[in-house]
Amino acid sequence: MKMFQNHEVRWGVLGVGDVCERKSAPAMQKIKDSSLVAVMRRDGEKARDYARRHHVPKWYDQADDLINDPEVNAIYIATPPGSHLELARKVASAGKPVYVEKPMARNHQECLEMIRICEQAGVPLFVAYYRRTLPNFLKIKELVDSGAIGTVRHVQITMNQPRHPDVAEAGKNNWRIDPAIAGGGYFYDLGSHQLDFLDFLFGAVVEVRGMAANQAALYPTEDIVTAAFRFENGILGTGNWCFTASESAKSDMTVIVGDKGKISYPSFWDTYVLLEEDGQAPQRLTFEMPENIQFFLIESIVNELLGRGKCPSTGISAARTNWVMEEMTKNYYSE
Template identity: 30%
Template sequence: MVKVLNWGVLGASNFARKQMAPAIHAARGARLVALATSDAGKARGFTAFCPDLRVHDSYQALLEDPGVDAVYIPLPNALHVEWAQKAVRAGKHVLVEKPIAMTAAEIDDLIALRDDTGLLIAEAYMIVHHPQWIRARELVQSGAIGTVEHAEAVFCYDNRADRANVRNDPALGGGGIRDIGVYTYSSVRFATGAEPIDLLARIRTENGVDTWAQVVGQMDGPSGRFTYSAMTSMRLSPRQEVVIQGDRGQMRLTAPFNPGIFGPAELDLRRPDGTRTIENWPQDNQYILQIENFGRTVQKGADYPCPLEFSRGTQAMIDRVFDVAVDIG
């Protein structure tokens, strides 16, 4: 059993440079040792905080590096499954940016590969590692707000000026649903243990990608059925919010997806008598927590908070939204 997990990053994306590579560098039991990029300029953004980093000029060269135990893959969505499979076949554990695949059937293939090799393959769905969401799930499932009657989730940002962004490119698996629907759909599934039973969706598209989507329907969980609504957009001013309402109270998360960047991690529990309890977590970094949990699973056999089966449920919901969506122009 390795005491320190040596990580390589497959591609010098801005998100990897700003968030995930520093998180790997800071996490206990982890060490950032390698980066794959053919762009020396992009590599400098990583070596600035990790001077001893080995820089490979191709993805395959990094996968052939015997000093790399685990690979983080922040490539465009359409490339996730291909390179996850290549990394695992090279003997590496793999953490893949969300969405880990383009369809639920592709995740079935990854589950089979994981089970066959014994290597950890996981989606980088970081919020389930954050104490605000662990607490939200505890409160919902303990009955703190009574029986869940309704849940709503919103995630919006505006990237219309960045036409070269991969999220605006249909060939690379772009669109708001794949990029941030992962959050608005899966966060409610995580907190409530519920799954969708019927959904309606309206979307607006530009150049072959969805730029706005509204989903409504019903979900069914341990405490019964409840109504659900979600909105995602790549063309609106930034907004993040999740509200879960029960018959004896409600909870509101005001920075549920990018705490510390969008705003403070805060959970506001409100009861029918008007009393409120506000909890916050100003210091916790969900990216570091994710890397540390990944390491504990690899090194100690601990259960991973976001197994592929959970990710498959989210992708099945995304697939279903696309199946029923009506483009309203």
């Protein structure tokens, strides 16, 4: 892009909450030709404290002030999904690239609007589905693409989690289980990562059959989802997500089944990949993660903005994930 020729990417962050302590924003200070120059939070004292602890030159308590800061030339929207569309509109209107947390928005329609306004403004739109750049997930893609397990037939996702410790009885003070802010519940927060990576592996999902419910009545959003889906290349998938299961049932596993073997992997609480090929001993492959889990994705954004690479996670790909989740849960939210 013209605005980045012979320059570095100078980031501003809207909403420096927990995700910015280690996962994301610190990486902006470590990547070549990248710097973090300003942060914003509505609570000015917290914004100032973050800036002090992370050695960021400037802080704000108003989004417009950071967006219009002439020293900021790219903006990371790290707020909950309910504000993504409004803030993306403001950032795009200022002519600055948009990097937004996942899920991309509360619903597919908001995603499409974000794509439209960024295209109209001529600015790129990236989304924080960082598994597309992590070494364990890239290894899975390499194995699938190389035919290590033959032709892929189907994929199975299983996630059973006990009630999350941050769930109050009335679901208060937790935006992740407030549909007006998050669009859905923990399924939207966690399942989105799993589904987006499968989009990266196999392409778009073109058909979905799903059912969602709220069985435990601990909060307003769905707490269980089961679904079947079909990718554009004909591969079939199934998924089961439960967020009020017993501790003994806790699991996080995706299995990709081919006609010559299978690949099994967790998406969250471990980083191994188990390869089982017909006639061979199983291989358990282990990987080290970067200190800042979004490092490689943010690096790919910097490289694209500076004309030396491409980011694999865009608004167009992320919008597809929102569509899939919406289809899987529409019976619950249309009641």
